[in-house]
Amino acid sequence: MLAFIIRRIGQSILVLLIVGLVAFSMFRFVGDPIDNMLGQERTIEDVERLRTQLGLDQPFPVQYYRFLEGAAQGNFGVSYRQGRPVSEILLERAPATLELAAVSGMLAIVFGIALGVFTAIRRNGATANIIMATSLIGVSLPTFLIGILLIYLFSVELGWLPSFGRGETVQIGESWTTGFLTISGLKALILPSITLGLYQMTLIMRLVRSEMLEVLRQDYIRFARARGLTDRVVNFRHALKNTMVPVVTVIGLQLGAIIAFAIITETVFQWPGVGLLFINAIQFVDIPVMAAYLMLISVMFVGINLIVDILYVFIDPRLRVDRTGAH
Amino acid sequence: MTTPVLSIRNLSVEIPTRGGVVKPVDGVSYDIAKGEILGVVGESGAGKSMAGNAVIGLLNPPAHISAGEIWLNGTRIDPLQGEAMRRLRGKEIGMIFQDPLTSLNPLLTIGDQLAETILTHLPVSRSEAEKRAVAALEEVGIPGAAERIDSYPHEFSGGMRQRVVIALALCAEPSLVIADEPTTALDVSVQAQIIALLKRLCRERGTAVMLITHDMGVIAETADRVAVMYAGRLAELGDVRDVLTAPQHPYTHGLMASTPLASLGQRRLHQIPGSMPRLTQMPDGCAFHPRCPQAQDKCRQAPSPDLADGRASCWFPMMAEAAE
Numbered sequence: 158m159l160a161f162i163i164r165r166i167g168q169s170i171l172v173l174l175i176v177g178l179v180a181f182s183m184f185r186f187v188g189d190p191i192d193n194m195l196g197q198e199r200t201i202e203d204v205e206r207l208r209t210q211l212g213l214d215q216p217f218p219v220q221y222y223r224f225l226e227g228a229a230q231g232n233f234g235v236s237y238r239q240g241r242p243v244s245e246i247l248l249e250r251a252p253a254t255l256e257l258a259a260v261s262g263m264l265a266i267v268f269g270i271a272l273g274v275f276t277a278i279r280r281n282g283a284t285a286n287i288i289m290a291t292s293l294i295g296v297s298l299p300t301f302l303i304g305i306l307l308i309y310l311f312s313v314e315l316g317w318l319p320s321f322g323r324g325e326t327v328q329i330g331e332s333w334t335t336g337f338l339t340i341s342g343l344k345a346l347i348l349p350s351i352t353l354g355l356y357q358m359t360l361i362m363r364l365v366r367s368e369m370l371e372v373l374r375q376d377y378i379r380f381a382r383a384r385g386l387t388d389r390v391v392n393f394r395h396a397l398k399n400t401m402v403p404v405v406t407v408i409g410l411q412l413g414a415i416i417a418f419a420i421i422t423e424t425v426f427q428w429p430g431v432g433l434l435f436i437n438a439i440q441f442v443d444i445p446v447m448a449a450y451l452m453l454i455s456v457m458f459v460g461i462n463l464i465v466d467i468l469y470v471f472i473d474p475r476l477r478v479d480r481t482g483a484h
Numbered sequence: 485m486t487t488p489v490l491s492i493r494n495l496s497v498e499i500p501t502r503g504g505v506v507k508p509v510d511g512v513s514y515d516i517a518k519g520e521i522l523g524v525v526g527e528s529g530a531g532k533s534m535a536g537n538a539v540i541g542l543l544n545p546p547a548h549i550s551a552g553e554i555w556l557n558g559t560r561i562d563p564l565q566g567e568a569m570r571r572l573r574g575k576e577i578g579m580i581f582q583d584p585l586t587s588l589n590p591l592l593t594i595g596d597q598l599a600e601t602i603l604t605h606l607p608v609s610r611s612e613a614e615k616r617a618v619a620a621l622e623e624v625g626i627p628g629a630a631e632r633i634d635s636y637p638h639e640f641s642g643g644m645r646q647r648v649v650i651a652l653a654l655c656a657e658p659s660l661v662i663a664d665e666p667t668t669a670l671d672v673s674v675q676a677q678i679i680a681l682l683k684r685l686c687r688e689r690g691t692a693v694m695l696i697t698h699d700m701g702v703i704a705e706t707a708d709r710v711a712v713m714y715a716g717r718l719a720e721l722g723d724v725r726d727v728l729t730a731p732q733h734p735y736t737h738g739l740m741a742s743t744p745l746a747s748l749g750q751r752r753l754h755q756i757p758g759s760m761p762r763l764t765q766m767p768d769g770c771a772f773h774p775r776c777p778q779a780q781d782k783c784r785q786a787p788s789p790d791l792a793d794g795r796a797s798c799w800f801p802m803m804a805e806a807a808e
Contacts, residue, residue, distance in 0.1 A: 377589040385574030387570065390604070473590075
């Protein structure tokens with residue numbers, strides 16, 4: 158088990174290095190940060206001096222190496238635009254995104270699994286069919302459109318919920334600000350988290366449904382019924398557990414996607430998280446911020462996948478190879 | 485006369501399909517007494533498993549019982565629905581499936597699966613249920629039952645898993661066990677052990693057994709009586725010795741002749757020409773007549789007679805001397 162985890166961590170680091178390399182090779186095409194940093198009144202000498210100072214005259218592998226050197230020491234450089242350390246900016250913005258992603262993820266998982274199980278068990282019922290038909294809308298509508306529709310309905314027409322921002326936040330400890338503790342903070346969370354979680358919810362729901370239908374056809378489910386177990390035990394103890402093995406993988410990937418795709422939702426709702434930070438950084442070609450953001454997202458993806466792999470072992474006993482007593 | 489454990493009367497199962505309604509089970513009647521083993525034989529698709537599923541109430545929709553009655557210990561059970569039927573499953577009727585590799589839930593320990601079955605049907609505490617689970621495993625001959633109770637199904641071999649399945653089917657002491665091809669998926673060397681085990685346990689408890697199989701050898705070794713099914717109908721029903729030594733229905737005769745028996749030393753196995761008719765294309769008259777070596781005009785016109793009057797559902801049953 159330990160060897161397995163160490164091997165997976167090794168693979169994860171390799172993935173991170175490659176992601177960073179690809180990212181750095183692409184930054185050159187985003188634009189030239191010098192253009193934005195120096196105004197109209199600039200000389201060739203100014204440009205060259207700043208370029209050398211920032212290390213932008215070096216080939217990208219060298220820039221990448223320098224970035225890694227700094228990152229390993231917890232130093233992601235200084236933002237070109239704000240003139241502050243990137244790590245400080247990211248830490249300031251992270252709580253907003255993480256809270257939004259956590260609420261969206263919870264919504265997606267809880268409702269996705271519940272509706273998936275429901276539509277699988279009542280697969281011919283009218284309610285289940287209505288849910289399935291409605292879910293197609295969730296899958297096919299683009300996120301920003303859902304966000305705009307929700308804003309139109311609940312903010313503009315009904316005026317119930319705020320259309321942008323986080324509302325009032327409360328400072329917890331050194332660097333964490335939370336919107337969970339104020340009414341306006343909670344109200345501000347509702348529309349963005351629905352927008353962000355809806356697609357993931359419908360995806361999880363449809364996956365749970367199809368996996369569960371597959372499991373319900375298995376012999377061991379028939380045998381469980383033949384033993385007179387109640388529907389509740391058959392559906393939730395026997396079928397759902399077997400359904401979860403493939404579902405957990407996808408949920409893991411989707412949690413990563415929620416954080417990554419928060420960019421769109423944060424733009425629509427002007428949510429002050431890292432996604433909005435990244436969009437602004439692209440406009441300004443703020444390479445240190447972009448690099449740090451991409452690495453952060455990769456770390457999350459890789460970390461979540463690692464956790465998923467470890468979860469498998471807990472769900473499925475057949476993967477516990479080092480178990481004693483096996484024949 | 486004592487009430488039989490299971491009594492099936494004119495049971496028919498229908499499946500509505502696009503090509504019309506088919507009848508995989510058509511007017512079948514038989515009884516199984518306490519402690520008796522009834523072998524149900526026939527080719528694939530003869531309706532043997534379908535009849536078993538009808539008894540335990542596990543027909544896959546749209547298949548349904550269209551006519552007839554099923555009585556269990558003097559109570560009519562075919563009209564029972566949902567919860568009432570569920571209470572009977574496992575408690576009064578146990579079932580053993582063909583493939584032990586797929587009948588057990590891979591994510592639960594066998595102890596969990598045994599204990600949950602016991603707790604569902606018997607008013608005992610959790611710790612008592614666990615004790616009984618170990619006892620049930622010991623009874624089916626799992627060595628080191630107390631330690632193996634926390635093992636997962638994949639840690640057992642096929643034969644051992646079928647023993648676990650038998651323990652699961654019998655743990656609430658049902659009065660009837662339906663064994664649907666219990667040895668078909670097993671190695672030949674293990675088959676005999678499993679059959680002997682099933683036979684011993686049911687004899688000890690007086691459990692009635694419906695043993696569904698296509699293996700005449702298993703029937704000869706195990707069953708007290710045998711029901712031969714063909715195209716959804718009962719072709720022949722009688723004591724195993726009578727049916728096997730002097731079959732009256734030409735189909736049974738053909739089936740016997742095509743069974744490899746080492747002692748007979750036949751050079752070449754007999755084959756019944758043709759194949760069983762598809763349920764959507766049943767011939768007129770007796771369903772077996774297109775393949776029957778002694779079919780006559782009457783067989784082509786009139787459906788074969790009901791069993792009530794004789795042992796075989798045939799207009800011209802073969803007499804003892806003809807079968808030799």
